[in-house]
Amino acid sequence: MGFLNFFRLSRSKSTGGQHVQVRGILVFENTSEVIRAENILKKNGWQIKVVGPPPEIRTGCDLVIEFPLIEELNILRLLKEADVSPIEVVPVNNPLLKPVDLFQIKDFGKHLMVRAANMKLTVDKETLTIVNVSGGGCPDVPYLACEMVGKSLQGAPSPNEIGHTLCGYALQLSCEEMKRICLR
């Protein structure tokens, strides 16, 4: 069968307009920071919403910003550039869920692997060259691997700067821990 026939008819079907993107919440010190962050994010085209915080995460500020959770790294980077970083980021479906933050280290002798959450970074201990990146499932993982593997731990771009998703954020944690271990 020719591939022209692979996708030959054009049809569409809707889910009834229900949007069920998984969301996260940005928690700030005070409402003026919320308003600043809202303006910045909306100006940059993000689909966000200012809402009241769930009881579990009330910190004194009456407003939080709901955003697409998967894009956490992009949004945090933008807010950091504007000097309005949140004090906490939590998933909206259960505000008590916390990011995994415990590291696991595996020493292979010549190589050292650090895992943070679902992302692993491996370096050559002698040259500090990044030799592998593994784990994760968001599309920036292969991109980050392409950009980082073969480069030195100090010279490679930071996932915080070029990553975009929660997997990218987890790789940043691995990278920071690796630097803490290897460059101390």
Add this chain to the structure above:
Amino acid sequence: MLAVIGTIPDTAFPMVKGEVFLENEMIRIRDRSAPVNRGTAALIAAAVKTSEFLGQSLPFACLAGDIGLGKGSRRIYQTLVKEIGSAEITTIVFHYLQPDVDWHNKVLFAIDDMSKRPILIADAGFMYAAKMSGQAGAYDLFTPDMGELAFLADEKAPHPFYTRGFILHEDNRASELISRAYANENAARYLLVKGREDYLADHEGILANVKIHINESMEAIGGTGDTLTGIVAAFVESGMKIKDAAITAAKVNRLAGYNAKPTPATQVTEIINHIPSALSEILRNKKTAAT
């Protein structure tokens, strides 16, 4: 026809649909090429090697460039929703796509409209979306690693990054996590769990484990899970039962890794090059055992 749906980590890579083959350690689709180093390209390379060995048609792919911003993934979602209903696909693998529950559901609705439902395999970002949508049961096979299994088992986690008890996902908890994933309806008909040992499971629990050629270095190598998914998809497309395909694919992937004499610095391309010889040995042994 085996169809592979995924992304290439290059923003300049346009959305392309077509038969895909290998050329100088690159995947080639129409007038575009991409390096076989990890991600969907590694999956495709493994599927191509296996398809060639089995003498079956090469996979078709629907690919777009995406580095995590989601634009390429959304183009793919949109195209699938419009066009997949009329496609002649018998096996479909969804891979590195930006997890988006809304788009995922639309794609699943479109698949429901197909005259004959293909075998559905999901891995990476699309598996996350399948679980988060509550539609995991619509799939025939998920191929999680142990961390992703913990994510499937955690009914509250919106992404593996937030999985509770993540640090405790040692292999000896596989059985418990598998039971929990099925109890919460967050698992496909079969799970092929990739790790130090590979496990095949269904709703009744672990059906088989494959632990030949254990090599600790494999954990560090990016893309070894992708190659496993590519091999199992090609086997399924050949008509092999999913259970048999999964166990055989796990053996082939592990033997290919072993033959590459891996270190933590080994790149998955080196393992992919050993897939044909591993296929030859494992399938020969399988045939001998059957006679």
